[in-house]
Amino acid sequence: MTVIGYAPGAYDMFHIGHLNLLRHASAHCDRLVAGVVTDEAVELAKGRRPVVPLAERIEIVRSVRYVDDAVADPHVDKFASWQRYGFDVLFKGDDWRGTTEGDRLEIVLEQVGARVVYFPYTVHTSSTALRTFITTANRRYETGS
Numbered sequence: 001m002t003v004i005g006y007a008p009g010a011y012d013m014f015h016i017g018h019l020n021l022l023r024h025a026s027a028h029c030d031r032l033v034a035g036v037v038t039d040e041a042v043e044l045a046k047g048r049r050p051v052v053p054l055a056e057r058i059e060i061v062r063s064v065r066y067v068d069d070a071v072a073d074p075h076v077d078k079f080a081s082w083q084r085y086g087f088d089v090l091f092k093g094d095d096w097r098g099t100t101e102g103d104r105l106e107i108v109l110e111q112v113g114a115r116v117v118y119f120p121y122t123v124h125t126s127s128t129a130l131r132t133f134i135t136t137a138n139r140r141y142e143t144g145s
Contacts (some may be wrong), residue, residue: 005029006087008073010042011057017093017121019064024119025091026066027042032092034061035073035081045076088114093121 005024011018026032036058043049062070075081078090096102097118106116
């Protein structure tokens with residue numbers, strides 16, 4: 001039986017944390033599908049739109065050797081993603097472990113025979129940290145400090 005893995009994410013400003021997640025995920029399934037979350041779904045979930053447009057994020061993620069396919073994921077609710085893509089295992093960063101959303105996701109996916117696997121979150125690099133750094137650097141540049 002082929003194990004299909006699903007790794008959803010915004011993958012905005014692609015960085016080492018994204019690469020680590022995809023690398024680890026590919027080692028735990030036979031076929032890895034990366035769900036690149038749409039701009040609208042990112043905005044609903046995080047309150048801001050991605051910096052990099054969806055088509056470019058999909059192309060970047062699709063080019064990673066660990067990924068067998070990259071698809072646009074319009075769903076904030078990852079059970080809806082399961083209904084659309086039918087994966088066996090969903091991969092998330094361990095910052096989701098023990099959260100209300102993570103616990104709910106584990107329960108609903110278990111009911112359909114799928115599971116959630118967590119990998120270490122890359123704390124020192126995130127799209128949020130990069131966005132903050134760029135914004136701060138831009139303000140310093142604009143004010144000449």
